[in-house]
Amino acid sequence: MDFHAPGSSACAVIGPGLLRTGNGTGIITQDRKHATRNVWLDALARHRKGFEGTVSENYWASAVDAASRDEIVAIQNDKRAALSPFLYENSDFYRRRFDRLGLAPSDIRTIDDLGKWPVVDKQEMVEDALANPPYGTYQTIDDTDWTERGWMLFSSSGSTGTPRVFRYTHVDRECWQWANARALYAMGSRKGDVVFPMVGFGPHVWVWGAMYAWEHMGVAVIPGGGMDATMRARVIDRFTPTVIAGTRSYALYLGRTMQDMGLDPAKSSVKTLFTGGEPAMGIDSTRERLEDLWGCRVVEFYGCTEVSPHTGGFSCPYSVRAGETTFTHLMEDIQIWELVDADEGKIVPEGKRGLTVCTSLNSESSPQLRFLVGDYTVLNSSTCPCGRNHVRAMGSFTGRADDLINLRGIKMFPAQIEEAVRSVDGLGDEFEIVLTTNPDGLDVMNVRVEHPDVNAVETIAEEVQGEIRGRCKVRVGVDVLTPGTLPKTEFKAKRVRDERQK
C-alpha cells in the first residue's frame, strides 16, 4: 500500500486505520473540523513516498531520504500550510493559544513564520492536562476519533511531574512504520536480522514504533518483555539475535550479567546494540565501553512521546568515526527541527548550541507546533557522507535542560560527570552524584564511585576529582566504595540524588 494522493484531492479516514485519498469515497465532510483534517491528511499522504521501501542500498525511501535541501523545505512548507488550520479547528489547546497571541492560522504558513509562535513547553501541557483531565486538549483527536480508530495510548515518563498521555490512531501507526523503517534501514537493519527488544512493553513509545517498522520491513523479532537479565542472557545465547535493543544502562547491566554467567557478550551473535530512552551516542566513553563489552557497534534513536510517531533522531553508517564528532541525523521532511536559547527561547543560528524544538509534520493525533523537546545540541545542515541532506545533531544529545545541575551557579550535566568517571581506569559501571547542603549552608557535591582496590582509595579519589575539575570547573568530594555497594541500574540510570535544602 502506498500513499500517493492525486493532486490536492480530498482525503478521508474510512474505518479503522485506513488512510485513503481521492474523491470517490462517498464521504463528504462539510464542517471546518473535518475539512481541515482532510486537507492535513492529504498533505501527509502526498509526501509519504516510498512507503513499501526501495531497492536502494542506502535508503528505504530515496525520494525523501536523499531529497535536496530545497526539496526538504518545499515539503515542510506544503505541510506547514495545512497544519495551523488543522490545529486551530481540532485542538482546544492550540485554538486558545492562537487567540491569546492574537494570531490567525494563516499567520503561520511557512517555516519563516515559525518565530512568531512561542515554543510550547511540557509545563503548558501539564497545566492543560490538569485543567482537562485525563487527556488534556493538546492533541487533535477526540473521544469519538479514539473509539472509532484509536490504535495505542502512550505516556510521557512523568519524570518531571504529571505524566501526559497521548492517544494515537492507525494513521499514526502507518506514519510511524514508514518513518522508522527509513531510520532503521539507515542504521543497517535488514531482512535477515533477528532483533531482540529488551523492554517491558509498557506505554513507552520507543520500541513500539520500532516493532511495527520491523514487521513492515520483514525483520524477525523475539519479544523480550517479562524476563529478568538471566533469562534474556539465555535468549541471546540460545536464539542468537543479531540486534539487541534496550537502554544503554540496561545493555551494560545485561553484559555484566552474562559475564557473571560465564558467557562473553563480545563473542555473542550480537552485531548491533540499538539504544534509546537515554543518551548513549554522545557520551563517547560510555559508548566505547558498550562497544568493547558487546564487541558490536552502537546506534540510537532519539525522540520523545509528544512529537511521535517518528524516530526523531537516528544513526547512519558515518555517525561514529574515529577522531570525528559523533552525530545523530534528524528527519526533516517529517519534522522541523530548530534550536533555541535556554533563557529567552529565541532561535539560535546553525552552528551554535541550543535546545531542541520540534514541529511534527507526520501525525494525525499529535502534530505539535514548536514543542520544546529540550536537549542541548548543535545543528549542521551540510551534506552527510551518507548522502542525506537532512540536518544532523553534532555531538548527538547528552542531556535535557531539565537534567542540568546548578551547583553554586556552576552549571553542568550528569553526562559531563559521567565522562570524567569513565576516564578513570578500573572504576565500576555505576556511579552516583549526591548534592547536599553542608552545616555552613553551602551546597556541595559528592560523587560516589566503585573500585576494587581498597589500598588506593585516595589516589583514585584524587584522579576522579581532577577529571571532574578539568571538565566542569568545580571541586567535588569523591567517595570510593567497594564494588556492589551502589544499586545496579536495570532500566534508565538515576544518577543524581539532590538532597539540598531549598
Ligand SMILES: [Zn+2]
Ligand atoms: Zn549520514
